[in-house]
Amino acid sequence: MGRTLMLGVWLLVLFPVALSERCHPDDKKALLQLKKELKNPYILASWNPNEDCCEWYCVKCDEKTNRIYVLDISSSVPETNLSGQIPPSVGDLPYLEYLTFHKLPHLVGPIQPTIAKLTKLKSIFITYTGISGPVPHFLAQLKNLELIKLSFNSLSGTIPGSLYQLPNLTSLQLDRNHLTGPIPGSLGSFKKPGPDLILSHNNLSGPIPASLGKLDPERIDLSRNKLEGDASILFGSNKRTQILDLSRNMLEFDFSPLKFPSKSLIWLDLNHNNIYGTIPVALTKVENLQHFNVSYNHRLTGKIPQAGQLQRFDKYSYFHTKLCGSPLPPCNNNH
Template structure:
């Protein structure tokens, strides 16, 4: 092979390399949808980076599948630079990103309006996160059409109304976070009813206006954590615990109207944090809780408990305020028992 032939081949390879690297990887339909998404806002910092002349897979907040060029990850997380400030409502055009798997809007207080029904076209979406925004209206029942959904985080918004029972039809939905909204009504018994027993559930409904009792069906759900604090819930919540359970690891039931005999409760071995303060719980603190090696937080204040506070285990870590304002608890770190 002559020197001229070698140089010609090298030139051809370089030409192919630069032409392929400069060509757009982004799917044409996805790029069109993203540009429509951007144009739906009156103004945003997307204007400076989302340019029609560039590959949309290189845009901030966008990730594509390397093999197909399809947009599968769209994250607007205002907690991390480069910050993108969104002002307006969630554009319907996001529903045209049919390969999307993860959609995140976090810490955008000027993002307002309802959750658009066009999201139901995202049949591959497994993570929908809309947190810390001004999004309002109900938690839509049409979210049950997102058959691939595994995590639903709609915390710290202005959502109102009832939790749709239809969310329980999603067998893969193991993580539900609707905390710090204005939700009312009862907790649907259908939640997690289709979930495989091999999975652990996450539930955060704290900071709402929910009423009624915890569904008894939750007694058969293995929770990693369950946060129901700052609601108006009543009844017996002790069935969430149990020595035979793998979890929950964290339980927060504070500031409700729960009423049950704590002395009859057995605690799961892996329990790490338990806050049952500001309820109507009576009885005594069982000695069995001192055997929990992972217990790092216990707050039983503002209840109707009596008897001697157990000693041993993690109990020397807990201050007197965690036992305060009960009927007749005594012993360290409170007053000695008579």
């Protein structure tokens, strides 16, 4: 009995990490395979098979289950040696809730289909990479998703209309890609208030679906696309909008009768469109407006209302319109 006890003590001394390792062996196996598929990049140098994977860089273990629930491979160095496609083994982490690939310019290819296996996923955050191909339809199967952020990539094709099926989504960010086609009308079927919609810097075309007027997100950014027609359905005094950016499109609607949320609105940018009418007096009731721009809307006419926040913006916010009054030159008798 004494010799057995002494042997146990020596094992604890010699192999303390192995005997107290929290990491689940299936998670460790998947992570080591992922590292191999990425050709052992320096950013994953801490992934030593002889050490507890809960202590590795880029991952986190849940305190209760000891399963990997965060995988965050991000680089602050543009010249990182990580290259290749998203490894299929990423789908072998069944408890994963947060998945991030960030600032990895040599990460290429499509978004890995095995991500569809990650049914607990709450956040998919893939930004500043070289990934291409479509925004995958399988994302609509991941019912726990709260955030989809696929910004600053080379994604192409259309926006999947099935994304409205995600009941918990609070933010859909697909900006700065090469997406084409219309905004799906089905996105107006999100459960109200609906997610923030950040779709700027793409090649989206056609009208803004009237169904989007049913939603009430805090932020809508559709700027720098090729959208046409009426966007007045996005405005309203009872909405909770904080940021609305429709700049640099081909939108055409009467600005005059629109209403605005007086408490929440802080950013309204409509520059470089074909908006007509006058500046609504209702804008003078917006209390915390910090950014406003209607420049390069050549059909806007009349006197800028001399109240509220509208005079805090310089002439460039009203440039290349037919408006007059401070901060532009005074109106003449023709106004």
